[in-house]
Amino acid sequence: MQETTTNKQITSPTTAAATLRLFFHDCFVGGCDASVLVSSTPFNKAERDAEINLSLPGDGFDVVVRAKTALELACPGVVSCSDILAVAARNLVVQTGGPFYPVNLGRKDSFISKASLVEGNLPRPTMTMDQIINIFGSRGFSVQEMVALSGAHTIGFSHCKEFSKTSQYDPSYNPRFARALRNACNNFQKDPTLSVFNDVMSPNKFDNKYYQNLPKGLGLLSSDRGLFSDPRTRIHVEEYIRDQDAFFKAFASAMQKLSDHGVKIGRRGEIRHRCDSFNN
Numbered sequence: 001m002q003e004t005t006t007n008k009q010i011t012s013p014t015t016a017a018a019t020l021r022l023f024f025h026d027c028f029v030g031g032c033d034a035s036v037l038v039s040s041t042p043f044n045k046a047e048r049d050a051e052i053n054l055s056l057p058g059d060g061f062d063v064v065v066r067a068k069t070a071l072e073l074a075c076p077g078v079v080s081c082s083d084i085l086a087v088a089a090r091n092l093v094v095q096t097g098g099p100f101y102p103v104n105l106g107r108k109d110s111f112i113s114k115a116s117l118v119e120g121n122l123p124r125p126t127m128t129m130d131q132i133i134n135i136f137g138s139r140g141f142s143v144q145e146m147v148a149l150s151g152a153h154t155i156g157f158s159h160c161k162e163f164s165k166t167s168q169y170d171p172s173y174n175p176r177f178a179r180a181l182r183n184a185c186n187n188f189q190k191d192p193t194l195s196v197f198n199d200v201m202s203p204n205k206f207d208n209k210y211y212q213n214l215p216k217g218l219g220l221l222s223s224d225r226g227l228f229s230d231p232r233t234r235i236h237v238e239e240y241i242r243d244q245d246a247f248f249k250a251f252a253s254a255m256q257k258l259s260d261h262g263v264k265i266g267r268r269g270e271i272r273h274r275c276d277s278f279n280n
């Protein structure tokens with residue numbers, strides 16, 4: 001497992017962010033049960049084909065498949081896809097410089113995966129802070145935990161359509177940053193693959209630069225900048241700006257909680273043979 005995640009991240013450095021987001025999207029829709037990994041069939045449009053999940057990069061799925069293949073060879077039928085995804089996300093956080101946290105094991109994989117169950121369960125950058133706080137709150141995550149988990153945006157990137165309107169950039173951006181974004185995303189309607197790092201200062205390093213960017217207007221998504229403009233979330237942002245260690249502790253404990261979110265045990269799930277399809 002460790003070898004698979006390490007090698008994959010070395011050859012494809014986008015893997016860590018891809019896997020972390022994949023894991024979040026899995027856990028917030030029906031719990032951490034690998035429902036997001038299932039492929040659609042002619043009879044079932046699966047979660048991964050919901051509009052918001054279409055941008056999940058292949059590297060996240062790929063690292064799970066590789067680990068599953070290696071584990072099935074060594075001890076068939078023992079380790080679930082949802083356990084693999086949880087451990088892969090943790091390993092990759094550590095590999096990019098973030099905190100270690102223990103991950104409980106024994107998750108079973110879901111019997112269902114439906115695109116129709118996704119809408120409303122995942123936050124969007126266009127949502128108000130009230131809406132975002134409510135989505136996390138309805139799953140038992142506090143405002144502080146939501147702010148800490150958002151620190152995941154210290155790595156990875158976003159496609160231009162997530163933060164660009166037709167031409168005008170939001171005045172809460174640093175003007176030079178807005179200009180750079182306009183350049184980078186100039187052609188985004190013609191080329192939907194155009195994207196920008198979430199954390200301009202240290203895009204591949206798991207650190208607290210993401211928070212340091214916010215008061216400077218260097219937060220990429222409107223939901224990122226919103227964390228600094230709303231007083232309910234700003235107090236936590238200010239703490240994590242000052243104290244990376246406090247951020248790491250908060251992130252680690254919130255991730256541990258996320259990893260346990262809605263897990264299925266016993267007969268409520270199965271250990272899939274292949275992560276992209278149910279056993280029958």
Ligand code: HEM
Pocket residue numbers: 014016017018020021024055056057123124125126132146149150152153155156157158159160162198221223
């Ligand atoms: C607070 C509300 C959140 C909103 C509105 C949000 C929204 C987004 C959006 C729109 C993207 C860009 C996707 C793309 O264009 O490909 C993104 C990327 C990302 N998100 Fe979030 N997110 C939130 C919370 C989280 C949380 C809690 C995590 C994990 C714990 C997370 C992890 C990531 C990562 C790692 C990326 C980069 C993905 C990559 O590089 O492939 N996000 N997020």
Ligand SMILES: [Ca+2]
Pocket residue numbers: 154155199201202203204205206207208209210
């Ligand atoms: Ca960073």
